[in-house]
Amino acid sequence: MCCKMIVSFLVVTLAVASAGVPGGPVDANINDEDVQKALRFAVAQYNRQSNDEFVRKVSKVIKVQQQVVAGMNYIFTVKLGRTNCKKGGVETLCAIHKDPKVARVRRTVSTLQYCDYLFTFLDFHVKSVPCCFFF
Numbered sequence: 001m002c003c004k005m006i007v008s009f010l011v012v013t014l015a016v017a018s019a020g021v022p023g024g025p026v027d028a029n030i031n032d033e034d035v036q037k038a039l040r041f042a043v044a045q046y047n048r049q050s051n052d053e054f055v056r057k058v059s060k061v062i063k064v065q066q067q068v069v070a071g072m073n074y075i076f077t078v079k080l081g082r083t084n085c086k087k088g089g090v091e092t093l094c095a096i097h098k099d100p101k102v103a104r105v106r107r108t109v110s111t112l113q114y115c116d117y118l119f120t121f122l123d124f125h126v127k128s129v130p131c132c133f134f135f
Contacts, residue, residue, distance in 0.1 A: 023069075024067065025065040025075055026066060027065055028065055028066040029064075034074075039061075039074070039078070042074075042076055043080070047087065053086055054082050054085065055082075055083045055094055056083065057096055058078050058079070059078075059079045060078065061076070062078060062079065063076075083095060083096055084097050
């Protein structure tokens with residue numbers, strides 16, 4: 001009897017541990033429409049806040065997570081490549097320049113369920129690293 005209780009306890013403990021922290025960030029699908037909207041917002045805000053005269057675009061998505069809160073947090077870790085387009089111009093046809101400098105960015109974007117895509121930032125971390133660092 002005692003052995004069955006211990007085994008049952010271990011099975012439940014293992015199931016809870018493998019599920020992750022309740023309410024914690026979980027991997028998200030980059031192709032999800034809401035994730036894409038939040039990523040576009042994050043990149044646009046990055047370009048507005050950076051001192052670089054050129055626009056940056058996502059060259060590689062490293063990790064995307066989401067976390068259910070009062071709305072939804074989206075946590076992006078992406079590589080941003082510098083384009084050949086200056087800020088303030090037409091930014092839709094900008095190709096990523098073959099510049100060795102790439103910014104690795106981690107941003108958290110928060111949405112509120114009762115609003116239509118009201119995005120705000122919870123944190124902002126940028127680390128500039130050479131491209132070859134990611135090989």
